[in-house]
Amino acid sequence: QVRLVESGGGLVQAGGTLRLSCAASGRAFSEYWMGWFRQAPGKEREFVATISGSGTITYYDDSVKGRFTISRDNHNDTVYLQMNSLKPEDTAVYYCAALGSGTYYVSESYHSWGQGTQVTVSS
Numbered sequence: 773q774v775r776l777v778e779s780g781g782g783l784v785q786a787g788g789t790l791r792l793s794c795a796a797s798g799r800a801f802s803e804y805w806m807g808w809f810r811q812a813p814g815k816e817r818e819f820v821a822t823i824s825g826s827g828t829i830t831y832y833d834d835s836v837k838g839r840f841t842i843s844r845d846n847h848n849d850t851v852y853l854q855m856n857s858l859k860p861e862d863t864a865v866y867y868c869a870a871l872g873s874g875t876y877y878v879s880e881s882y883h884s885w886g887q888g889t890q891v892t893v894s895s
Contacts, residue, residue, distance in 0.1 A: 792891070
């Protein structure tokens with residue numbers, strides 16, 4: 773029900789900073805919880821962060837807690853992932869997604885996905 777397009781990925785050095793954006797189009801964007809997932813080569817897709825429709829509730833995977841911040845601008849139909857203190861293990865394709873129903877950290881709970889944006893952190 774929502775079309776999502778990620779941007780902002782790139783190559784950064786360890787300890788660096790990057791901000792990802794996810795532009796949404798469709799009905800009732802502000803009603804959806806939104807999430808970020810990532811997938812590294814040879815690994816399963818894993819949960820990164822999620823945010824409620826109003827932006828008042830957020831959850832993070834322990835691996836990024838304290839370093840990453842998810843936020844949203846419902847006026848501009850955009851969700852962000854601010855990534856600080858990046859580590860080589862953060863290297864992955866990052867996807868944004870809109871939550872349908874179910875557990876927020878399970879990828880199958882999300883019904884709409886973007887195409888992904890590559891994040892590479894060099895050591």
